[in-house]
Amino acid sequence: MDAEAPRAAVSWENGTLAPVDHLRSDRADSPTPGLVEGTEPGAGQKSAMFVRAQSFEDLTAESEELIQREAQLDKPIESAEELEVLVGEKSIEEQHNNDVASENRTKEEDVSSEAWRSHRKHVFVLSEAGKPIYSRYGTEEALSSTMGVMMALVSFVEAEKNIIRSIHADGCKVVFLAKSPLVLVGVSRTCQSDKELLRELQYIYYQIVSLLTLTQLNHIFQHKQNYDLRRLLAGSEYLTDNLLHRLDRDPGLLLSAVTCLPLPSSTRDVVSSSLQAAKAKNLVFSILLAGDRLVTLVRKKDQFLHHIDLNLVFNLVGSSSSFREGEGWTPICLPKFNTAGFFHAHISYLEPASDLCLILVSTDREDFFNMSDCKQRFLERLNKRSAYQSLKEALKCPSYSVEQVGIPELRHFLYKSKSSGLYTSPAYPVVYQTDEEQERLMGLYQDLHSRLHHPTRPLRSLYRCTESENLMAWVTSGFELYLCFSPLGTKALAVSAVTKLLKWIRKEEDRLFILSPLTY
Numbered sequence: 001m002d003a004e005a006p007r008a009a010v011s012w013e014n015g016t017l018a019p020v021d022h023l024r025s026d027r028a029d030s031p032t033p034g035l036v037e038g039t040e041p042g043a044g045q046k047s048a049m050f051v052r053a054q055s056f057e058d059l060t061a062e063s064e065e066l067i068q069r070e071a072q073l074d075k076p077i078e079s080a081e082e083l084e085v086l087v088g089e090k091s092i093e094e095q096h097n098n099d100v101a102s103e104n105r106t107k108e109e110d111v112s113s114e115a116w117r118s119h120r121k122h123v124f125v126l127s128e129a130g131k132p133i134y135s136r137y138g139t140e141e142a143l144s145s146t147m148g149v150m151m152a153l154v155s156f157v158e159a160e161k162n163i164i165r166s167i168h169a170d171g172c173k174v175v176f177l178a179k180s181p182l183v184l185v186g187v188s189r190t191c192q193s194d195k196e197l198l199r200e201l202q203y204i205y206y207q208i209v210s211l212l213t214l215t216q217l218n219h220i221f222q223h224k225q226n227y228d229l230r231r232l233l234a235g236s237e238y239l240t241d242n243l244l245h246r247l248d249r250d251p252g253l254l255l256s257a258v259t260c261l262p263l264p265s266s267t268r269d270v271v272s273s274s275l276q277a278a279k280a281k282n283l284v285f286s287i288l289l290a291g292d293r294l295v296t297l298v299r300k301k302d303q304f305l306h307h308i309d310l311n312l313v314f315n316l317v318g319s320s321s322s323f324r325e326g327e328g329w330t331p332i333c334l335p336k337f338n339t340a341g342f343f344h345a346h347i348s349y350l351e352p353a354s355d356l357c358l359i360l361v362s363t364d365r366e367d368f369f370n371m372s373d374c375k376q377r378f379l380e381r382l383n384k385r386s387a388y389q390s391l392k393e394a395l396k397c398p399s400y401s402v403e404q405v406g407i408p409e410l411r412h413f414l415y416k417s418k419s420s421g422l423y424t425s426p427a428y429p430v431v432y433q434t435d436e437e438q439e440r441l442m443g444l445y446q447d448l449h450s451r452l453h454h455p456t457r458p459l460r461s462l463y464r465c466t467e468s469e470n471l472m473a474w475v476t477s478g479f480e481l482y483l484c485f486s487p488l489g490t491k492a493l494a495v496s497a498v499t500k501l502l503k504w505i506r507k508e509e510d511r512l513f514i515l516s517p518l519t520y
Helices: 056-060 066-075 082-088 094-105 146-159 194-212 213-225 237-249 253-257 263-275 307-319 367-386 388-395 436-453 490-514
Strands: 008-015 017-018 121-127 132-136 166-169 172-181 180-188 283-290 293-299 328-332 343-349 358-362 410-417 420-422 459-466 470-475 481-483
Touching: 008 307, 121 146, 121 194, 121 237, 132 194, 132 293, 146 172, 146 180, 172 194, 180 194, 194 213, 194 237, 194 307, 194 436, 237 307, 237 436, 253 410, 253 420, 253 436, 263 283, 263 293, 263 367, 263 388, 283 307, 283 367, 283 388, 307 328, 307 343, 307 358, 343 367, 358 367, 367 388, 410 490, 436 459, 436 470, 436 481, 470 490
Parallel strands: none
Antiparallel strands: 008 017, 121 132, 121 180, 166 172, 172 180, 283 293, 283 358, 328 343, 343 358, 410 420, 410 481, 459 470, 470 481
C-alpha cells in the first residue's frame, strides 16, 4: 500500500485555515465547484448594463452646446463669479432646497471634544493648497489646522518622490487618496482594510466630481490654487453625508452592484418595453427606481452605465424629498462615464406618495419638455397594459424573507452576479432589526469582503464564527456569496446550504434580476 503523501503544514490564522507558505492564492478551497461568469444564477441573457462603453463626447460630438462649453473653458477665467458660472446653472428650486438642507444639517460638534474623537470613521476633503472642503463631523473652519497638517504630510512625502498611502497607529488607520486637485483622507477605527477605506474615499471623490465635473475643478484650481471650493459646494453637504451613511449600510456599495425590486418577469418586461417605446433623440438612459431598488433600466444602444454612476443617481434621488413636489431638471456629471461634461436629468415620481421614481437622462440641456413628454407617454402605455397596478402591488412587499429559501439556520445573505452587476438579499430578520445590529452585520460582511479581496493574499472562501452568528463567504469567477447563520450552525451545514441557496436563486432569478435588459 502506498504511503499517504505528506500534507502541507497549516495554521489557524484569523479564522481561516491557511497554508504556512502563503504561496497559493486559493488558500481556502472552494466548498463546491465554481460557476463561470455568464452562467451563474442572475446572469444576463443578452448583455450587461453596467459597463462603460463610448464616451460623453461620442454622444454629443455634433452638439452646439458642447462646442460652446469647450470654447468657454478655453477662455481665461477672470473672476470668482465666473468660476461659479462654470459650475452650471442651478434652478431657483434647487438652490432653495440646498439652502434648506444646509440649515437642517446635523449640529456641528466641538472638534476638541471626546465625542468628536470617539467617532469610528472620519472623512476629510481638502484642496492641494490645504484649504478645507468637507468634514463628516465638525466644521471645516475648526479643522483647518488639522487639514493643514494632513496636507503637510502629503507634501513632505511627495518631496521625497514618494506617495503616502496610509498610517497605522494605536488601532487607527489613516488612509490618503490624492486625486488632483483634491486630497481625501479617511480616519477609521473599524476593521475595514486600507483598500475598503480607499474605495469609500473614491466614492466621495466621484460625488464631488458629479456636482462640478473634473474639467471645471481643474480650471478652478489652475486659476486660483487656494480657492475655497465650499463656495460652490455650499448646500450640497447633505449629498456627501447621505452617501457616507449609505456606505455604512448599503450592501450595493460594498459589492459594487445594485439590487432589483422583486417583480414577476412578465410585469418587468411590460415596464421595460413601455419605457423603451417612450424614447427621444437625446435620451441616453431611462431608469425606474422603487426606493433604493432598481425596477428597470433602458439604455441607448452601445451606451453602458457604470454601477458607481447609478449609485450616485440613487444617492441624489434618495437625499432630497423635493423631487416629489414636481418634475425636477438638474445637471449631473456621471464621472465613470465621463468626467468632463454634464448630462441633464429629468427626475420625477410617478405619483407624489409613490416610491416609483423615473429618471430620464439627456445630453441636451434644453430637453426638459421632451423628457416630460417621454414620461407621459410611458405612463399612458403602462396604464393601457395594466402593468401599473402590478407595480403598485409589488411595492407593498419590496423585499422577501429569508424563510422563503427554506434553510432553517440561514439568517441573511448577499448574492452578487458578476456578469449582470446585480445583487439580491432578503429583508433583515428580527435579530437585525435595529440600526446598530444592521451596521454590525454590515461590518462583518465588510470584513469578509476585505479578506476575500486582499490585494496580495486573496481567498476563495472563508468560514468565520462569532459569539452571535457564523458567517461564510465564497467568491468564484461568476458570483460572490456572503451568508450569515445562527451560532448553532456548523461548517458542514453552511457548505450544504450554499448548494440549496444557489438552486433557489436560480429558480427565482426571473423575479430577482433583470435578465434581458432593453436598448433604444
